[in-house]
Amino acid sequence: MTEQTITNPQQRRWRIYVRGIVQGVGFRPFVFGLAERWQLAGFVRNDSYGVTIEIEGEERALHEFVTALQRESPPLARIEQVSIEPLALVGERAFVIAASQAQAQRRTLIAPDTATCADCLREITDPADRRYRYAFTNCTNCGPRFTIVLDVPYDRANTTMRSFVLCERCRAEYEDPRDRRFHAQPTACPVCGPQLQWLTADGVLAEPDPLRAAAVALAQGQIVAVKGLGGYHLACAADDEAAVRRLRQRKQREARPLALMTRDLTVAARLCVIDPVAQTLLTGPAHPIVLMPRRSDAPVAPSVAPGMRTLGVMLPYTPLHHLLLAEYAAVVGPTREAVIVLTSGNLSDEPIAYHDDDAQQRLGPIADAFLTHNRPIHMRCDDSVASVAVGGPLLIRRSRGYAPAPITLAAELPCPILACGGHLKNTFALGRGREVFLSHHIGDLENLPTLRSFHEGIAHFQRLFDITPEVVAYDLHPGYLATQAALAMPIERKIGVQHHHAHIAAVLAEYGHPGPVIGVAADGSGYGPDGTVWGGEVLVATCASYERVGHLGHLILPGGEQAVRQPWRVAAAALAQLYGPDFWRLALPFTQQLDQSAWQVLARMIERNLNSPRTSSLGRLFDAAAALTGMGQIARYEGELAIRFEQIADPQQPPYPMPLREPATAGGPFTLDGLALLAALVDDLRAGVAPAAIAGRVHHGVARALLAACRRVREERGLTIVALSGGVFQNVLLLETLAGALQADGFTVLIPRLAPPNDGGLALGQVAVAGAQVGERQ
Amino acid sequence: MGHGAGGKLSTELITHLFLPAFGGPHGPLADAALIDVGGARLAISTDSFVVRPLFFPGGNIGELAINGTINDIAMMGAQPIALTASFILEEGMPLAQLGLIAESMGRAAHNAGVILIAGDTKVVDRGHGDGVYITTTGFGLVPAGITIGPEHARPGDAIIVSGPIGLHGIAILSVREGIEFGAPVTSDTAALHGLVSTMLASGSRIHTLRDPTRGGVAAALNEIAATAQIGIEIIERDIPIPPAVQAACELLGMDPLHIANEGKLIVFVERDDAERLLAAMRTHPLGRDAALIGYATIDHPGVVVARTGIGGMRVVDTLVGEQLPRIC
C-alpha cells in the first residue's frame, strides 16, 4: 500500500478495477459522466482485465461514485467485480479517457448482439433526424456485436464495419465522450454506413426504396429473403394462407411451427396471451422468439403453426426490422395486422444462410426477392427461442442476444476447459476461471457446413477470449461427431461425460450448487454406459459424479434412430411387450392402421436383438403414448408427436398409474413402469375416452411417477433438492406439473433458466463435470 | 464386441494394437501388401472368413474366401496367381457340407484362373466355432507401370462404383435373422480381377481401387479419405441402390452405405478419364451397372459427405460398433 501524504483529510485517490462486460458498451463515457457529476479528477482506461479507473476527490463523493458505478451502469454492461485500492493523491484537475493499454481487450468480454434501444428507435422514426429510416442505426447501448466481430481487440478495424469509413459527423460523435456513440464501433449513418438493397430474381432492381418494395411484396403474398443480424430469414405475410403454404413447400418444411414477428407489443398481444415473464423476454435486450398461448382469434394463417396452442413471436430487434414492419403496417393498412412470418433462411434442416453468395444460391429458389445489405455477417447466429415455465424463462435455444455472454460459476475452474457438446442442436463451451462461454447455436453436426462452423466457432472463441483449453470434455456416445472431434484434438487430457450427468451438472453449474442433489433427466436419447439408450433417469449427482438410482422401465427401439423418427415403432413394440405378438388384434385405431408386413420384420428384429436397442427414454414414452392416441405415425420434425400431444392435453385430468418397481438386484436402480401407464391408456382408448383427456392423464401420470421417485430418494438419502433437465422438460405442462408437485411436497426445485434443458445446454454441464473431476484429482 | 464390423474399432485395433506390436507400418494400409521380389512386384493379402450362415443366397463361405482374397489382390492392380487356404473346423461339422464348400472353392479358383497351392486344417471342440472358419492368403503380380493404392487418390478424381450396392450384407442378414423383405436379395460375391483387367486395358489413369466389403461404401471411402487426406463428395441419388436393399435398410434402420458388398469395387480415376473408364467397365458383366457417384476434393480433407436430394451435405461416417441413436 502506498503511504499517504495527504494534507486535506477529506481528499482521497482510489484505483478502481472493474471486471465483466465493460468494453464496447459505453462504459468509459459513462464513467466520464459520473466523474463530471461529482467533479472528480483522474482517468479511466480499458486494459486487459476490463476497466481501470483512478479517481480523486472528496471521500464521500468517491463512495457515491462507486455506488452509482454499479447502480447506473450502461444497459449492456455486466459488472462481475469491483475492487478498490487507495493511492496517494496526485492532484490533477481534470478527468480524462486515457488510451487503452496495449494487449488490452484480450481477456475482456464481447457483448451479445442487442436489440435496438429506445434512443435509436426515436431517431429512425424522427423525420428531422439524420438517421431517419436508416436501417443500420446503433449506439453503444444497442446494435450488432458478436455477429460482426472478426477478432480482438474489439474496435472497428476488427469488425465487419471496417470497410465503412466514418463520415465527419459520425466521427465527431464517435470521439465525443459525452455522446451516446462515443466509441460505438459499429456506428454508421446514411452517409457513411451500409445500405439496403432490393433484389428480385432478375438481379438488382433499380428500386429507390427497398423497405417499401419489400413491404409491398410481402403484402402481395410474395416470399422475401431478409438479411438480418445473424443470418438470412425468409418472410411472408402471416395472415396469407397461400403464401405460408408456398413458403413451407419451397422450404420443404412440412409441419414445424414458423416464427412470427409483430410490429410491436400491442400487435403481439392480439396474437397471444402475454404474461409478465413473456413480456420481459419479448422486450429485453435479447429479443428472443417467445412461445406463448395463442388467442383463438389470432389473425394468423392456419399453416403457421398447425396443431399448436402456442405461437412463437418476436419483436423487431434491429432498425431494419422496425422499419420493415412499420412500412408493412402502412402498406396493409388498418384491416390487416402487421405480422409476418420470419423463419430461418434455409432449406429444411440445413444451417441458415449468412453469406451473401451462399444465400443467393440456396435461397434463390425459395424467395421471390431479397431485402439485403452490404454489412457482412461474420458469425452465423440463429434467433433464440424461449418459453415461460414455473414463473420464469425456459430457453429452448440460447443463441442471438445471449451468446457469447458467459455463465458465471460459483467457483473457479481448475484449468481452462473446452466442452464439445452434443450431436444435434450442438453448442460448445469454453470455460476459464469462473466463466463459461457457452456458444451460440451451432446445430446438427451431420451437416457439413454445420460441422465446419463447429470447428471455426471453437477457434474463434478461443481467440476472442484468449483461452487455450487444457482439458476437452465430450459425450460418451462414440458416434457423436462432436465426440470424434474431441478425441482427435491435440489436447492431452480428455474427459468423457455421461449425457444425463451433463444435463444435471448444467443445472448445478447454473445455480452454483455443488450437489449432491436428486437429478431428474427427462430426455430423448443419450448414451448409456450399459449399452442401452438412456433418457428417463433419476440420478444422485454432484458435479463430479453420479449414481443412477432409478430409471424408466425399458422400451424398445426397433431400428434404432428410425424408431425415433417413426414413433409408431416404439408404440407397436410396447404393445407387443404388454399384450404379446397378437396385440394387433386389439381393436384400436392405432392397430388398425398398423403396417402388418413392416411390423413382422420389426418383431423379428426385436426377437433377434437386431438393431433394436432398449431405452429408458421418457421422450420415447411420450412418443409411444402420442402415437397410440392417434397423433400420427411418424415425426415430421423432432419430437413432433410428443409436442402436439402436449398441445391437446387437458390439464384437469387424474394421472394414469406408473408404479415404481423395486430393483431387480439389491442396490440396483428402481424402475418406473411406463408400460403400465400405456396399458391404462389402451384401456381408455378402448373405452372411447377423448384424446385430450388421455394426453392430460399421461402428463400427470409421468409427473406423479417422477414425484414418487424423488420421494423415494429423499427417504433413502435425505436429499431434498431436485434438479430437472433434459429435452423432455421443454414440455411445459410436464415441467410445471412436476415442479408444482415437488414444491408442494417440500422439495426445492432447480430449473435451468440460463441454458436450455435440451442438448443445447449439454456443453455447460460437460465443463462443470470435467472441472469438478480435475479439481478432485488435484 | 463390434471389432469385427469393419468400422472404426477395427481401424483402432490395427493402429493402436497390431502395428505397434509388429513394428510397422511398412507401407500404406491397403487391402494387400506389395513387396519387391527379384524385380517383380508381388502383391500379398490374407483374410479370414467367419460368415454365418455358411450357405446363403448367391453363394457360400468357400466362394467368399476365394473371391474375397482375389479381390484384395486385384485392388492393388495385381493379377492373382495362387492362393493358400487354412480351415478351422468345428467338431460335428457335417462332412457333406464341407465337401460342398470345398467344391465351390475349387470351382471359384478355377473360374478365376488361380491355383490353390497349399492348405492347413485344424479342428476345435464343439461349440468353439461356427462350423468352419477359412483363412485364405493370395499372391499376385503387379504389372509394370501400375501404381494403384489408397494413398494415390487425388482431389478432382472421379469416383465410380462398379454396380448396385448392399446386396451381400442384406442377403446374409436376411437368411441369418430369418427376415423377409419382400423381394429376395442375393449376394453379389464375385472375383473382380477380370473387371480390373478390363479397366486397366482401357488406359484410364486409375489411382485407387477398393472393394467395399465390411463397413460398406462408407467405410471404404472414409479409409481412402483418411489415407490420401482428401475430401470426398458423393451424390446420394447417383448411388446405385437396389430397391430391395433400400426397402430393407429403411425397415432395419440401417444406411445402405454401411452394408457389406462382396463383388463390387470403387475406383478413383483421373476426372478426364471417367467416361472412358465407365464405358470400358460397362462392357464387362461385373461392371454393367457401373455408375459415377462423386468426386474427390481438396475441401474437408478426411471427411466424406453425401449431397442429399435437397442439396444438403450430409457427413457420411464410418459405423462405430453397434450404432445407438444419435438423434434425440
Ligand SMILES: [Fe+3]
Ligand atoms: Fe439430451
Ligand SMILES: [Mg+2]
Ligand atoms: Mg479384406
Ligand SMILES: [Zn+2]
Ligand atoms: Zn442505440
Ligand SMILES: [Zn+2]
Ligand atoms: Zn456517418
